Structure formats: structure tokens, C-alpha cells
Amino acid sequence: MTHPLVQVDRLNLHVRGDSHLHIVRDVSFKIAPGEIVGIVGESGSGKTMVARSLMSLQPPAIELTGGDILFRGQSIPGMPAKQLRRLRGAEIGMVFQEPMTSLNPSMTIGRQLDEPLKLHSRATTQERHARIVDILRRVGIQEPEAALSAFPHQFSGGMRQRIMLASAMLLHPALLIADEPTTALDALVQKEVLELMLELTRDQGTALLMISHDLPMVARYCTRILVMRQGEIVEEGETAAILAHPRHPYTRDLLQAMPTRGPVREIDATAPPVVEVRGLEVEYRVKASLLARGKAKRALHGIDLSIRPGEVVALVGASGSGKTTLGRAIAGLTPISGGSMLFRGKPVKPGTDGYRDYRLNCQMIFQDPFGSLDPRIRIRDLVAEALRHDDMPGREQIADRVRSILAEVGMDERYLDRFPHELSGGQRQRVAIARAIVRRPDFVIADEAVSALDVTVRARVLELLAQLQQRYKFSCLFISHDLGVVEQLADRVVVMRDGSIVEEGSRDSIFDAPRSDYTRALLSAIPTLSRTETGVTLNWRFAGETAKTTEMMQ
Template identity: 60%
Template sequence: MTGNPLLSVQRLSLAVTHSGNQVVKNVSFDVAPGEIVGIVGESGSGKTLATRAIIGLIPPAVRRIGGTILYRGKDVLGMKDRDLRQLRGGEVGVVFQEPMTSLNPSMTIGRQLEEGLILHTKMSVEERRTAILSMLGRVGIREPERALTAYPHEFSGGMRQRIMLASVMLLKPALLIADEPTTALDAVVQRDVMELMVELTQAEGTAVLLISHDLPMVARYTNRFVVMEKGVVVEQGLTEEILQAPQHPYTRKLLSSLPFRGAARELDMTRTPMVSARNIVVEYPGRKGLFRRHEPKRALHGVSVDIHVGEVVALVGGSGSGKTTLGRTIAGLVQQAEGDILFQGRERSADWRDYRLNCQMVFQDPYSSLDPRMTIQALVEEALRLVPDLDTPAKRRRALETLEEVGLSADFANRYPHELSGGQRQRVAIARAIARRPKFLIADEPVSALDVTVRSQVLELFSNLQKRYGFSCLFISHDLGVVEQVADRVIVMQDGRIIEEGDRDRIFDAPKDAYTRKLLSAIPALDLNQTGGVTLKWRLEA
């Protein structure tokens, strides 16, 4: 890097005030004008805390104990409140992980976009309106005029993130801090948002500090990246060089945790399917108006799926494709308007109790699906409540055995969900699902909220349990990298319809539908090399 850096963080150290524990230790990195720098690491590595210190947004319980942060040569940590307010938004823009928490739900989009222009520019009302409409058009918002009077809840997650980008880039900041900007989005929307962000920042000459645990995304879009572990920078350098030959064991661990395709399994597909869904139609009632009722919305259009004994079928597609609706309908949580669901060749309704006991579900967010007032042991035992041949001591033993199987020792039995990490809570959710040895499991985005190494551990656990107990599984995900690792067969959905299905290798290597090709082009193909690094290529690109 030549010339003076736009941002220079030198030996920054932060500590928790009441305990003195250091959460960021001697962190140093620079960002040049127009450069894209990534910061990667697991949850708790200190990457978000270190970057929030750049604009003075560290929590009150955390204090700086050493180091400097220089922006254009000025010490940020010594700035007065007035100068900090000018820095935030005017010079440094921030895009956070979840746009719904950053956008005010009670204000129209137009008012929220105008706020920054009022504070940081001297534009007239008409000039502000023209600039906002132009930016909304650039970020791909249809009908910008209508968007001005709309509210955040009227847009999808991807559209809300585009609006956040618009609000930041309206002020043409010299530095953009993007903190996990695409974590909650599906693969296609992730790529669209990132391409848009890079396009906008390059047009304005804006430098980007990209904080993420998504290594492929960092690899594609950054010039350099910094690796953090437990508050310490363990490695930094040019992106391509680190990917090809990582020097630190932690960096090699992160790279080896990325999902890779395993060998295809041989399954008996001639037997009666474990679960069959036949011509499923789901409709949601229309909204009631003052004078008329709106037409019902059809979420599934005659969908049919077979899941064979011991098979893992992945259901993939973008947000709103109907994959979760199909999973919940098969589980009995949503009522279909038309169609039949068969369990082991018989109507599901013929023995509803047996079906519900043999059909278990793992949800995306374990924290919201676990009762916070129950201990971990009680949560797992609850799943055994209706098993007739187990008395209370036997249920207790089964619960403890199952916790051991998912990698949680007896020490966790008397803890509560809030005392566990995200990965540990997901292990508890899996333990609840397999405790009574079900024949069929529905996993709805079970690892989307986890960072790369925890995700790898949970996927390996899931695969081992599936091989051990042989349960059939419907695995719902928008992460095709994960699907490539765990699935035997893949079903692609779009707008409530199945547009392509087949064996995993056929779908990934020779997709026929244009939408499937678009999904696959949004994720990388990875090959481990002999130095512990990876070769990263984007699928279906010349």
C-alpha cells in the first residue's frame, strides 16, 4: 500500500470496564482510499467491536485502554461530540447486519433517506428529492416515487438492505463500514447486494471495511483481509496470498471449515418412500379491505415430493420460493388447501399420532424454539414425554445419552438456553429432535445463523447422526455450499413451484434450468490445496 492511509488503526486495545478483561488486544490495520479490506473471524473474535470503535460506537461497558485510530490523520478517539457527529454519516457510513433494526419502522423511506442529507448537506428540498429518487433507482428499487411513501416492513430483506446502502451512499462517504451486510440473505440476493455495493463504492471512490465470517464473499470482493481470533489479529495480507498459503493455524482452520462435497451415497430408491407429498396447494387468505376482500395468495402450486428411506433431500430456492411453507405443511404446521401427504405409503391422517411422533423438526433459530425457563435436560426429556415404553429414570438416561451424542456433556444438563452459545443451542435443538429416534426429520435452515467453524461442526454432527440412525430428512436451505455437503438429492423451488430436481452431483455439475444456474453462480467452488489453503472459483463462469 502506497501513500497515506485513509484509516489507520494502531495497537488498539479495548477492555470490559467492570472485569478488566481485554476483548480487543493490540489490533493494527490500515485502509487506503478506494481499497476494500475484509475483517474475518468467528463470533466473539472482536471484529465488530474493533470496527465500531472507529466511529466511537463502543458500548458504555467497554473502554479503550490503549492504541490510536487515525482518520485522515486525525485522532478519532480524541474528537469532540460535534466532530464525531460530522464523521458519522458525513465521512464514514455504516451498513449493519439486519436492516430492519437500523430502519425506523414508524418513518417512511423518504423521510429516513432525507434525514442524512438534512444533517450533512445544504441541499434544497427539491435537490434532496431528486438525489433520493436517483439513488433509489441506482440501487434497483422499482417505482422509487412510491417507495418514498412506503415503510420498511413493505420491502423484502434484500430490498431493505438496498435501501440502507442508498441511505449511506447518498452522502458519498469516503469510508463505508459494512458489518455482516448479507448474512440474513439468500445466495442470489447476497451476490446482488455485494455487486451493488462494490459498484456504488467504486463509482464514488469509497473505501470499504467489510466485516464478515463469510470467507468466500470476503475472498471475492476484498483486496486485503485481516484475520482475528479472540481479540487478536493473527494474520493479514493480500487476499489471494492468504487463500493460497495461509500462515497461521487459525486461518487454516477457518478455510478447512468451508463446506466441501463428499462422495455420493448409494440408496435403495425402489422401496416405498418414507414421506410423499402429492399435488400440495397452500393458500393464504387475502387481506380484508373496507369494501372488498383481496384475493388469497397461493404459496404452493401443486407441489409433489418423495423422500425415501435414509435419504437427505435438500429443498433450495430464494426467499419467498415456498420451501419453508412446504416443510411446515409436511410437518403439519400449515394446512394444505389441496393435495395429500403419505407416511410410509399410508395417508398421514390414518395415524396422525404416530406420524407426529416420527416427524421431528429443527428450526433456524434455536433460541426462539427452546423454552428459556426449562433446563437443557428438561427440554430433551420433554421430547420423550409421549414415548410409552420409557419410565422417568429411562427418559433421564436417554436425555443424557442424547446430549452426549450431540457433543454436550452432563455438565450442560442443568444449564438454561441463555447460558449456551448459538452452536450449543443448535445442538440441543438437534438432540430434542433425535431423542425419540424419529424416522423423519425436517431441518429448516439449521445452520444459517452460525459462523463458519460452528457450522462445520454442526453439519458433521448432523451427518454422523443421520448415518447412525438412518432417518430420512428434508433439509431446507438457501446455502448451496451446505447443501452440496449434506444432500443426496436436490429440489429447486421458485415462486411456489418445483423447477428442477435430481441427484446432487447432476444438479451441481449440469443444471438445466436458468434459475438453478443463477443460484449456483452465486456460490464458489472450493478446492483444498496441499498448503492448507484453497483455490476459489466461481461456478458456471468462463
């Protein structure tokens, strides 16, 4: 580290106009050329603000009030706008957390990738085209020429993240900043994107600053870790040393918050299912164009699934496998094309006597609580909304039920009159859970309910969900790509691929002895952290075997 590429010296960031409101306090660190450094910490710890300040991209409301940032010996704060434009993209690239909001929806992929080359190189049109096609091919886009005329919404989340990576690496930057690059990706795609990112950075000698709350991923790929809390670095060091012997209590808390497999619960296998689907099929109609007739695309192929009273069934699989489609179809939010569904042994069909009873007793916790909560309605009314069709005597009884359920999810009366935007991500998810169970339903569908939460908040929400499930005995269909969470919460696991179930069984049998090659590839794609007396160790499932990850994705 004699000649660091990046040197941050006592960086301080405040809310503009309020010098007492610290966002980042006295942060110092260095990054050497070609080094891979990870920043971990819970939401609000200042990770993203530090990363954005390296490019002077912090929001207007945040100002730098102290310290300095040197990139190749040049001070970035106060750098003229023209010089910053030459630096961004060409010298420092960034892969943002959500590619759909980072890519321009009104521009084709080709135009968006061509733009930085026009600004930062003197290459001809033909040379730029060749470089773009080459980088798209390297990041795994199957038909790069066709992709140039496509728009971002025509790609899956994993493909959009690959395109963002291609855009960032196109100019061979000296530093790549990856801000939560795999939060919304499943295990197989996550591994592919990360391995690809590391391959490109190694080939080009690029340093990598990785920001994430995914501790196993950071532990696997980063040589050094910075642990942040409330705007400060509380611990820094070599990855292996911190994992084995964390010194700061907060680091130990982060590692202790990692999901762990719980004891096997006793589920009555002779009890009749609460929910049962037989031969369920869902088809989407692809719109016709001038050159092609409209056709049906089948998303689910004859799904058979039953869920017993009090059972937690986890649904796992790669993106596009049909997990969410199945959950929404069971909830009555997506029309089914074939098959049947039973609730307490009775057919569930619109217009029948049992349909209303089913819809009231089947509730859903959505992936994005901010998107599922009406921003114009106060918390008390959002939760009470679920009781509109209940037979409760009056407003006082409804208000009491709302206060009671919010208290059970850890929110007191101070939150009753707040709006969703006034809550943190974890608090919004608690409200979403409260709204789903306030009617005491028999069946709850949780669709990626904790995927966007950091380690410590996720642990608290999972503990809360488990306690409520034990208390009210509702059955649960838990849809997730986070295998660690599934291992902690599920009684039974169902593995989906391309709209079909490829394997199902008890949690222990699926995780310890999977029969399907696809399941084995899914489980071996992501490392795990095993607890020791002093810290954790990094492990891979089925480490003695070669996971057929690439073949499984083709």
C-alpha cells in the same frame, strides 16, 4: 498507503471494570482511500467490535483501554459527541448485519432516508426527495416513489438490505463498513447486493471494510484480508497470497472448514417413501383494506415430492421461492389448501389415527435456535419436552435419555441446568438438534439450520448432523441457501422458484449438469474455494458461460 484513510494503532478493548477480560488485543491495520479490506474469523473473534469502534459505537460495557484510531488524521477515541455525530453517516457509513432491527419499524422508508440528509446537508426538500428516489432506483427498488411511503416489514430481506445500503451510501461516505451484509440472503440476491455495493463504492471512491464469515465472498471481493482470532489479528496480507499459502495454523483451519462434496451414498431407490406429498398447495389470505377486497395469494403450486428412508433431500432456491413454506406445511405448521400428504404410505390428515404418529415422528430444526428455544426453561427441560408424549416408564428414564442425547451432540452435564442465553450460537443449535432427534424420529426437517453460524462452528454442526443421520437413519429435508453446505450434505437436490419445483435430481447431476437456466444462474452466482496442496483457489461454477442472473431475478 502513504496517507491512509483509517489507521488503527494497537487497539485494546476490555469489558468495563475488568482489565483482564480482553475483547480486542493490540489490533493494528490501515485502510487506504478506495481500498476493499475484509475481516474474517469465527464468532467472538472481535471482528464487529473493531468495526464498531471505528465509529465509537461499541456497547457501553466495552471500553477502549489502549491504542488509537485515526480517521483522516483525527483521533476518534475521545472525540466530542457533536463532532462524532457529524462523522457518523456523513464520513463513515455502516450496513448492519440485520436490516430489520436496524430500520425503524414505525417510520416509513422515505422518512428514514430523509433524516440523514436533513442532518448532514443543506439540500431543499425537493433536492432531498430527488436524491432519495435516485439512490433507491440505483439499488434496484422497482417503484422508488411508492417505496417512500412503505414500512420496512413490507419488504423482503434482500430489499431491506438494499434500503440499508441506500441509506449508508446516500451521503457519499469516505468509508463504508459492511457487517455480515449477506448472511440471510440467498445466492442470487447476495451477488446482486455485493455487486451493487462495489459499484457504488467505486463510483464514489469509498473505501470498504467488509466483515464476514463467508470466506468465498470475502476472497472474491476483497483485495486484502485480516484474519482475527480471540481478539487478535493472526494473519494479514493480500487475498490471493493468503488463500494460496496461508501461514498461520488458524487460517489453514478456517480454509479446511469450508464445505466439500462428499462421496455418493447408496440410497435404496426401490424402498417406499417415508414422506410423500402430492399436488400440495398453500394459499395465504391477504387482508382487505378500505380500497381493496381481500384475496388469496398462492405460495405453493401443486408440489410433488417424495423422500426415501435415510435420504437427505436439499431444498434450494431464491428468497420467496416457497422453501420454508413447503417445510412448514410438511411439518403440519402451515395449513395446506390442496393436495395430500402420506407418511409410510398412509394419508396424513388431522383427526385420523396416523396423524398423531406422524407429528411425533416428524421433527423440525428451526433457523434461529435462540428464537425456537424458550428462554425461561433450562436445557434439560427443553430437550425432555419432546418426550412428553412418549411411552417411557418414568422420570429417571427420561433424564437418562436427555443426558445421553446431549452427550451425543457434544454437551456434557454442565449444560443441563443452563438457560439458552448462557450458550453460544453453536451450542444452542446443538440443543435444537438434540431436541429434534431425542425421540428417534423417522423424519427431520432442518430449515436453514447452519446459516447463522461461522465457518468452524458450521463445520462441526454439519459433521454432527451427518453422524447422527447415519447413526439413526432418519430421512431429512434440508432447507438452505448455502450451496456449499448442500453440496456436502445432500443426496438429492430440489430447486424451487416462485412456489414451484423447476428441477430435481441427484446432487452430482444438479451441481455438475443442471438443465434449468434458473438452476445454472443460482449455482453460478456464488464463487467456490477449491483445495490445493498448500491452500485454496477461487473458482466460479460454469466460468466459461454468462450466468443469466439478472433475468432470473426478474
